[in-house]
Amino acid sequence: MTKDVLVLGAGVVGVATAEALMRRGLSVTLVDRSAEAGNGASFANGGQLSYSYTDALSSPSLLKRLPGILAATDPAFRVAVRFDPAYLRWCLAFFRNGSAGRFAANSLAGLEMALRSRALMEELLDRYPLEFAHAVPGKLLLHEDADGFRAAAAHAEAKRRAGIEVRALTPAEAVGVEPALEGIRSRLAGGIFAPGDAVGDPHLFCTALTERLTGEGLETRFGAAVEGIEQGPGSAVRLAGGERLEARHLVVAAGPQAAALLRPLGWRVPIVPVRGHSLTLAPGRQAPRVSITDVARKLVFCRLGERMRIAGLADVGFSDAAVDPLRLQALAEAARDSLPEAADYEGPRAGWAGLRPVTPDSLPIVARRGAITVNIGHGGLGWTYALATAERAAALVVGEG
Numbered sequence: 001m002t003k004d005v006l007v008l009g010a011g012v013v014g015v016a017t018a019e020a021l022m023r024r025g026l027s028v029t030l031v032d033r034s035a036e037a038g039n040g041a042s043f044a045n046g047g048q049l050s051y052s053y054t055d056a057l058s059s060p061s062l063l064k065r066l067p068g069i070l071a072a073t074d075p076a077f078r079v080a081v082r083f084d085p086a087y088l089r090w091c092l093a094f095f096r097n098g099s100a101g102r103f104a105a106n107s108l109a110g111l112e113m114a115l116r117s118r119a120l121m122e123e124l125l126d127r128y129p130l131e132f133a134h135a136v137p138g139k140l141l142l143h144e145d146a147d148g149f150r151a152a153a154a155h156a157e158a159k160r161r162a163g164i165e166v167r168a169l170t171p172a173e174a175v176g177v178e179p180a181l182e183g184i185r186s187r188l189a190g191g192i193f194a195p196g197d198a199v200g201d202p203h204l205f206c207t208a209l210t211e212r213l214t215g216e217g218l219e220t221r222f223g224a225a226v227e228g229i230e231q232g233p234g235s236a237v238r239l240a241g242g243e244r245l246e247a248r249h250l251v252v253a254a255g256p257q258a259a260a261l262l263r264p265l266g267w268r269v270p271i272v273p274v275r276g277h278s279l280t281l282a283p284g285r286q287a288p289r290v291s292i293t294d295v296a297r298k299l300v301f302c303r304l305g306e307r308m309r310i311a312g313l314a315d316v317g318f319s320d321a322a323v324d325p326l327r328l329q330a331l332a333e334a335a336r337d338s339l340p341e342a343a344d345y346e347g348p349r350a351g352w353a354g355l356r357p358v359t360p361d362s363l364p365i366v367a368r369r370g371a372i373t374v375n376i377g378h379g380g381l382g383w384t385y386a387l388a389t390a391e392r393a394a395a396l397v398v399g400e401g
Contacts, residue, residue: 006247011042012386014253020394033225038206044352046311047302051118052194054110056362058098076298080317093360106361113388120387132204133304139197139291149189166194180286256357258376273355275318278311280350286341294338308343310335323353368396
Protein backbone atom coordinates (compact mmCIF):
# COMPACT_ATOMS: atom_id res chain seq x y z
CA MET A 1 0.00 0.00 0.00
CA THR A 2 1.41 3.43 -0.98
CA LYS A 3 1.95 5.74 1.96
CA ASP A 4 0.57 9.24 1.98
CA VAL A 5 3.90 10.87 2.86
CA LEU A 6 7.57 10.01 3.00
CA VAL A 7 9.54 12.26 5.37
CA LEU A 8 13.27 12.35 4.66
CA GLY A 9 15.24 13.12 7.78
CA ALA A 10 14.59 11.99 11.35
CA GLY A 11 16.03 14.91 13.30
CA VAL A 12 13.84 17.20 15.38
CA VAL A 13 12.45 18.82 12.21
CA GLY A 14 11.59 15.57 10.46
CA VAL A 15 10.13 13.84 13.52
CA ALA A 16 8.03 16.90 14.40
CA THR A 17 6.81 17.04 10.80
CA ALA A 18 5.83 13.37 10.91
CA GLU A 19 3.78 14.06 14.05
CA ALA A 20 2.04 17.07 12.48
CA LEU A 21 1.17 15.02 9.40
CA MET A 22 -0.16 12.06 11.38
CA ARG A 23 -2.29 14.41 13.46
CA ARG A 24 -3.97 15.35 10.18
CA GLY A 25 -4.79 11.71 9.50
CA LEU A 26 -2.03 10.93 6.99
CA SER A 27 0.04 7.74 6.88
CA VAL A 28 3.77 8.49 7.15
CA THR A 29 7.08 6.71 6.61
CA LEU A 30 10.10 8.34 8.27
CA VAL A 31 13.36 7.71 6.41
CA ASP A 32 16.88 8.34 7.67
CA ARG A 33 20.33 7.02 6.85
CA SER A 34 21.20 6.68 10.56
CA ALA A 35 20.29 3.73 12.73
CA GLU A 36 17.82 5.74 14.83
CA ALA A 37 16.12 9.09 15.04
CA GLY A 38 18.03 12.19 16.10
CA ASN A 39 21.52 11.01 15.16
CA GLY A 40 22.51 13.99 13.00
CA ALA A 41 22.50 17.68 13.91
CA SER A 42 19.95 16.90 16.62
CA PHE A 43 22.18 14.48 18.51
CA ALA A 44 24.16 16.73 20.88
CA ASN A 45 23.50 20.34 19.97
CA GLY A 46 23.27 23.13 22.54
CA GLY A 47 19.92 21.99 23.93
CA GLN A 48 18.49 25.51 24.33
CA LEU A 49 14.89 26.14 23.33
CA SER A 50 15.63 29.79 22.71
CA TYR A 51 12.09 31.07 22.30
CA SER A 52 12.84 34.70 23.19
CA TYR A 53 16.20 35.00 21.43
CA THR A 54 16.27 34.19 17.75
CA ASP A 55 18.87 36.67 16.56
CA ALA A 56 19.95 36.01 12.99
CA LEU A 57 23.54 34.82 12.55
CA SER A 58 24.45 37.61 10.13
CA SER A 59 24.41 40.86 12.09
CA PRO A 60 26.20 44.20 12.40
CA SER A 61 28.19 42.82 15.35
CA LEU A 62 29.31 39.82 13.28
CA LEU A 63 30.37 42.05 10.39
CA LYS A 64 32.58 43.99 12.82
CA ARG A 65 34.35 40.71 13.57
CA LEU A 66 34.84 39.94 9.87
CA PRO A 67 38.55 40.98 9.66
CA GLY A 68 39.39 38.60 12.50
CA ILE A 69 37.25 35.85 11.00
CA LEU A 70 38.92 36.15 7.60
CA ALA A 71 42.35 36.28 9.24
CA ALA A 72 41.47 33.12 11.24
CA THR A 73 42.17 34.90 14.55
CA ASP A 74 38.59 34.78 15.85
CA PRO A 75 38.28 31.50 17.80
CA ALA A 76 34.48 31.36 17.52
CA PHE A 77 34.28 31.42 13.71
CA ARG A 78 36.04 29.86 10.76
CA VAL A 79 35.13 30.25 7.09
CA ALA A 80 36.07 27.66 4.49
CA VAL A 81 37.74 29.01 1.35
CA ARG A 82 35.95 27.55 -1.66
CA PHE A 83 35.62 28.90 -5.18
CA ASP A 84 32.24 27.32 -5.80
CA PRO A 85 29.85 29.88 -7.39
CA ALA A 86 26.86 28.78 -5.27
CA TYR A 87 28.92 29.07 -2.08
CA LEU A 88 30.23 32.51 -3.03
CA ARG A 89 26.66 33.69 -3.81
CA TRP A 90 25.57 32.44 -0.41
CA CYS A 91 28.43 34.29 1.31
CA LEU A 92 27.54 37.55 -0.44
CA ALA A 93 23.86 37.17 0.46
CA PHE A 94 24.82 36.32 4.03
CA PHE A 95 26.90 39.48 4.41
CA ARG A 96 24.11 41.60 2.89
CA ASN A 97 21.81 40.28 5.59
CA GLY A 98 24.15 41.71 8.21
CA SER A 99 22.82 45.25 7.85
CA ALA A 100 20.95 46.63 10.86
CA GLY A 101 17.61 46.69 9.04
CA ARG A 102 17.81 43.15 7.66
CA PHE A 103 19.14 41.78 10.91
CA ALA A 104 16.19 43.28 12.79
CA ALA A 105 13.64 41.99 10.27
CA ASN A 106 15.15 38.50 10.16
CA SER A 107 15.36 38.27 13.94
CA LEU A 108 11.74 39.41 14.34
CA ALA A 109 10.52 36.82 11.83
CA GLY A 110 12.44 34.18 13.77
CA LEU A 111 10.95 35.38 17.05
CA GLU A 112 7.41 34.99 15.77
CA MET A 113 8.23 31.45 14.65
CA ALA A 114 9.84 30.59 17.98
CA LEU A 115 6.89 31.80 20.02
CA ARG A 116 4.60 29.67 17.87
CA SER A 117 6.89 26.71 18.57
CA ARG A 118 6.66 27.29 22.31
CA ALA A 119 2.86 27.13 22.19
CA LEU A 120 3.00 24.00 20.05
CA MET A 121 5.46 22.35 22.45
CA GLU A 122 3.02 22.88 25.31
CA GLU A 123 0.27 21.28 23.24
CA LEU A 124 2.52 18.38 22.21
CA LEU A 125 3.51 17.62 25.80
CA ASP A 126 -0.17 17.57 26.76
CA ARG A 127 -0.67 14.84 24.15
CA TYR A 128 2.57 12.95 24.82
CA PRO A 129 4.27 13.27 28.24
CA LEU A 130 7.72 12.68 26.76
CA GLU A 131 10.92 12.37 28.80
CA PHE A 132 13.76 14.41 27.29
CA ALA A 133 15.23 16.43 30.19
CA HIS A 134 12.81 19.23 29.43
CA ALA A 135 12.79 22.14 31.86
CA VAL A 136 12.03 25.86 31.84
CA PRO A 137 14.91 27.46 33.79
CA GLY A 138 15.03 30.63 31.70
CA LYS A 139 17.90 31.86 29.55
CA LEU A 140 20.50 34.44 30.60
CA LEU A 141 22.75 36.15 28.06
CA LEU A 142 25.97 37.42 29.62
CA HIS A 143 27.59 40.61 28.34
CA GLU A 144 31.09 41.75 29.26
CA ASP A 145 31.23 44.75 26.91
CA ALA A 146 29.39 47.84 28.19
CA ASP A 147 28.48 49.18 24.74
CA GLY A 148 27.25 45.79 23.63
CA PHE A 149 25.16 45.45 26.78
CA ARG A 150 23.54 48.86 26.28
CA ALA A 151 22.56 47.90 22.74
CA ALA A 152 21.24 44.54 23.96
CA ALA A 153 19.27 46.22 26.74
CA ALA A 154 17.62 48.56 24.22
CA HIS A 155 16.77 45.55 22.05
CA ALA A 156 15.34 43.75 25.09
CA GLU A 157 13.22 46.78 25.99
CA ALA A 158 11.74 46.81 22.48
CA LYS A 159 10.85 43.15 22.90
CA ARG A 160 9.34 43.81 26.32
CA ARG A 161 7.11 46.53 24.88
CA ALA A 162 5.97 43.99 22.28
CA GLY A 163 4.87 41.65 25.05
CA ILE A 164 7.93 39.37 25.27
CA GLU A 165 8.94 38.53 28.83
CA VAL A 166 12.58 39.62 28.86
CA ARG A 167 14.54 42.11 30.93
CA ALA A 168 18.00 43.63 31.35
CA LEU A 169 19.86 42.86 34.58
CA THR A 170 22.74 44.50 36.41
CA PRO A 171 25.63 42.18 37.32
CA ALA A 172 24.25 41.88 40.85
CA GLU A 173 20.79 41.04 39.52
CA ALA A 174 22.29 38.45 37.17
CA VAL A 175 23.97 36.77 40.15
CA GLY A 176 20.63 36.89 41.96
CA VAL A 177 19.04 34.95 39.09
CA GLU A 178 21.98 32.53 38.83
CA PRO A 179 24.22 32.36 41.93
CA ALA A 180 26.82 30.31 40.02
CA LEU A 181 27.90 33.57 38.36
CA GLU A 182 29.22 35.09 41.58
CA GLY A 183 32.82 34.26 40.70
CA ILE A 184 32.69 36.21 37.43
CA ARG A 185 30.51 39.11 38.59
CA SER A 186 33.37 41.62 38.37
CA ARG A 187 33.82 41.17 34.65
CA LEU A 188 30.12 41.40 33.73
CA ALA A 189 28.56 44.50 32.22
CA GLY A 190 25.10 43.00 32.63
CA GLY A 191 22.78 40.29 31.44
CA ILE A 192 19.56 39.82 29.50
CA PHE A 193 17.15 37.34 31.07
CA ALA A 194 14.24 35.54 29.42
CA PRO A 195 12.51 33.53 32.19
CA GLY A 196 10.25 31.57 29.81
CA ASP A 197 12.98 29.98 27.72
CA ALA A 198 13.46 26.24 28.04
CA VAL A 199 15.97 23.43 27.58
CA GLY A 200 15.71 19.84 26.45
CA ASP A 201 17.73 17.02 24.95
CA PRO A 202 16.81 16.94 21.23
CA HIS A 203 18.10 13.41 20.70
CA LEU A 204 15.94 12.05 23.52
CA PHE A 205 13.01 14.05 22.13
CA CYS A 206 13.43 12.45 18.70
CA THR A 207 13.67 8.90 20.01
CA ALA A 208 10.81 9.30 22.50
CA LEU A 209 8.42 10.90 20.03
CA THR A 210 9.32 8.41 17.29
CA GLU A 211 8.56 5.56 19.67
CA ARG A 212 5.18 7.08 20.51
CA LEU A 213 4.31 7.66 16.87
CA THR A 214 5.39 4.15 15.90
CA GLY A 215 2.80 2.85 18.32
CA GLU A 216 0.22 4.91 16.42
CA GLY A 217 1.15 3.63 12.97
CA LEU A 218 4.31 5.49 11.93
CA GLU A 219 6.62 3.39 9.77
CA THR A 220 10.35 3.96 9.96
CA ARG A 221 13.17 3.09 7.60
CA PHE A 222 16.41 3.68 9.44
CA GLY A 223 19.79 2.86 7.94
CA ALA A 224 18.34 3.83 4.55
CA ALA A 225 20.56 6.21 2.60
CA VAL A 226 18.60 8.14 -0.04
CA GLU A 227 20.47 8.51 -3.34
CA GLY A 228 17.89 10.44 -5.33
CA ILE A 229 14.34 11.68 -5.68
CA GLU A 230 12.02 10.80 -8.56
CA GLN A 231 9.05 12.93 -9.53
CA GLY A 232 5.86 11.72 -11.13
CA PRO A 233 2.21 11.75 -10.19
CA GLY A 234 3.53 11.27 -6.66
CA SER A 235 7.10 10.97 -5.47
CA ALA A 236 9.62 8.21 -4.95
CA VAL A 237 13.12 7.97 -3.54
CA ARG A 238 15.92 5.65 -4.58
CA LEU A 239 17.83 4.06 -1.74
CA ALA A 240 21.38 2.77 -1.81
CA GLY A 241 21.14 -0.71 -3.27
CA GLY A 242 18.38 0.20 -5.72
CA GLU A 243 15.23 -0.07 -3.59
CA ARG A 244 12.47 2.47 -4.29
CA LEU A 245 10.04 3.90 -1.76
CA GLU A 246 6.90 5.56 -3.11
CA ALA A 247 4.36 7.93 -1.63
CA ARG A 248 1.79 10.46 -2.75
CA HIS A 249 3.87 13.25 -1.25
CA LEU A 250 7.43 13.78 -0.10
CA VAL A 251 8.72 16.07 2.67
CA VAL A 252 12.44 16.81 2.59
CA ALA A 253 13.74 17.59 6.08
CA ALA A 254 17.24 16.32 5.44
CA GLY A 255 19.32 19.23 6.72
CA PRO A 256 22.45 20.05 4.71
CA GLN A 257 21.91 17.00 2.47
CA ALA A 258 18.71 18.55 1.12
CA ALA A 259 20.55 20.80 -1.35
CA ALA A 260 22.17 17.86 -3.16
CA LEU A 261 18.88 15.90 -3.26
CA LEU A 262 16.91 18.82 -4.67
CA ARG A 263 19.45 20.10 -7.20
CA PRO A 264 18.76 17.40 -9.87
CA LEU A 265 15.09 18.46 -9.74
CA GLY A 266 16.03 22.04 -10.61
CA TRP A 267 15.25 23.24 -7.11
CA ARG A 268 18.24 25.19 -5.80
CA VAL A 269 18.12 26.13 -2.14
CA PRO A 270 20.57 28.60 -0.53
CA ILE A 271 21.90 26.39 2.24
CA VAL A 272 25.46 26.08 3.51
CA PRO A 273 26.56 23.71 6.29
CA VAL A 274 27.91 25.41 9.41
CA ARG A 275 29.66 22.97 11.70
CA GLY A 276 29.30 23.32 15.44
CA HIS A 277 30.88 21.36 18.29
CA SER A 278 29.68 20.41 21.74
CA LEU A 279 30.94 18.85 24.95
CA THR A 280 28.82 16.89 27.39
CA LEU A 281 30.33 16.69 30.88
CA ALA A 282 29.37 16.21 34.49
CA PRO A 283 28.25 19.40 36.22
CA GLY A 284 30.93 21.27 38.14
CA ARG A 285 30.90 22.77 41.64
CA GLN A 286 29.24 25.94 40.36
CA ALA A 287 27.10 24.51 37.58
CA PRO A 288 24.38 26.96 36.50
CA ARG A 289 20.76 25.86 36.56
CA VAL A 290 19.72 28.69 34.27
CA SER A 291 20.57 28.26 30.59
CA ILE A 292 23.55 30.54 29.85
CA THR A 293 24.77 32.17 26.65
CA ASP A 294 28.18 33.88 26.74
CA VAL A 295 27.72 36.53 24.06
CA ALA A 296 31.39 37.42 23.59
CA ARG A 297 32.60 33.84 23.28
CA LYS A 298 29.52 32.57 21.43
CA LEU A 299 29.06 29.71 23.89
CA VAL A 300 26.03 28.11 25.49
CA PHE A 301 25.89 26.25 28.81
CA CYS A 302 22.82 24.07 29.14
CA ARG A 303 21.99 21.88 32.14
CA LEU A 304 20.25 18.71 30.96
CA GLY A 305 19.43 16.78 34.10
CA GLU A 306 22.73 15.57 35.53
CA ARG A 307 24.70 16.55 32.42
CA MET A 308 26.18 19.84 31.36
CA ARG A 309 26.05 20.53 27.62
CA ILE A 310 28.47 23.18 26.33
CA ALA A 311 28.20 24.12 22.68
CA GLY A 312 29.59 26.69 20.30
CA LEU A 313 31.89 27.49 17.37
CA ALA A 314 30.76 28.10 13.82
CA ASP A 315 32.77 26.61 10.96
CA VAL A 316 31.07 28.05 7.87
CA GLY A 317 31.20 25.94 4.73
CA PHE A 318 32.81 22.87 6.34
CA SER A 319 30.98 19.75 5.18
CA ASP A 320 32.79 17.16 7.33
CA ALA A 321 30.78 16.36 10.43
CA ALA A 322 33.67 14.59 12.13
CA VAL A 323 34.90 16.05 15.41
CA ASP A 324 37.93 18.30 14.95
CA PRO A 325 40.10 17.69 18.06
CA LEU A 326 41.65 21.16 17.83
CA ARG A 327 38.26 22.85 17.63
CA LEU A 328 36.96 20.73 20.48
CA GLN A 329 39.93 21.79 22.58
CA ALA A 330 39.29 25.42 21.66
CA LEU A 331 35.70 24.99 22.84
CA ALA A 332 36.84 23.49 26.14
CA GLU A 333 39.34 26.31 26.73
CA ALA A 334 36.78 29.00 25.94
CA ALA A 335 34.25 27.35 28.26
CA ARG A 336 36.74 27.10 31.11
CA ASP A 337 37.65 30.76 30.60
CA SER A 338 33.98 31.73 30.60
CA LEU A 339 32.64 29.69 33.54
CA PRO A 340 35.57 27.90 35.19
CA GLU A 341 33.44 25.82 37.60
CA ALA A 342 30.40 25.16 35.42
CA ALA A 343 31.52 21.64 34.52
CA ASP A 344 34.00 18.97 35.52
CA TYR A 345 36.47 19.84 32.79
CA GLU A 346 38.97 17.22 33.95
CA GLY A 347 36.50 14.36 34.08
CA PRO A 348 35.03 12.15 31.37
CA ARG A 349 33.59 14.06 28.45
CA ALA A 350 31.79 13.31 25.21
CA GLY A 351 32.71 15.43 22.22
CA TRP A 352 30.45 15.89 19.21
CA ALA A 353 30.23 17.83 15.96
CA GLY A 354 27.25 18.42 13.71
CA LEU A 355 26.36 20.27 10.53
CA ARG A 356 23.70 22.96 10.83
CA PRO A 357 22.00 23.95 7.53
CA VAL A 358 22.10 27.77 7.40
CA THR A 359 20.36 30.16 5.00
CA PRO A 360 21.68 33.69 4.31
CA ASP A 361 18.89 35.25 6.40
CA SER A 362 18.94 32.50 9.10
CA LEU A 363 15.28 31.70 8.40
CA PRO A 364 14.05 28.19 7.49
CA ILE A 365 12.73 27.42 4.02
CA VAL A 366 9.26 25.84 4.11
CA ALA A 367 7.80 25.60 0.62
CA ARG A 368 5.96 23.25 -1.72
CA ARG A 369 6.41 22.39 -5.38
CA GLY A 370 4.00 19.80 -6.72
CA ALA A 371 4.26 16.65 -4.63
CA ILE A 372 7.38 17.79 -2.76
CA THR A 373 7.54 20.01 0.32
CA VAL A 374 10.79 21.19 1.89
CA ASN A 375 11.33 22.00 5.56
CA ILE A 376 15.00 22.93 5.75
CA GLY A 377 17.57 25.59 6.62
CA HIS A 378 16.99 26.00 10.36
CA GLY A 379 20.60 26.73 11.25
CA GLY A 380 21.46 26.76 14.94
CA LEU A 381 17.79 27.22 15.91
CA GLY A 382 16.37 23.99 14.53
CA TRP A 383 15.44 22.75 18.01
CA THR A 384 13.67 26.05 18.68
CA TYR A 385 11.86 26.34 15.33
CA ALA A 386 11.06 22.68 14.67
CA LEU A 387 7.46 22.50 15.82
CA ALA A 388 6.39 25.71 14.08
CA THR A 389 7.92 24.78 10.73
CA ALA A 390 6.56 21.23 11.05
CA GLU A 391 3.07 22.67 11.42
CA ARG A 392 3.60 24.89 8.37
CA ALA A 393 4.97 22.03 6.26
CA ALA A 394 2.07 19.72 7.19
CA ALA A 395 -0.39 22.48 6.31
CA LEU A 396 1.21 22.81 2.86
CA VAL A 397 1.01 19.05 2.28
CA VAL A 398 -2.73 18.93 2.96
CA GLY A 399 -3.45 22.23 1.21
CA GLU A 400 -4.37 24.25 4.30
CA GLY A 401 -2.33 27.25 3.24
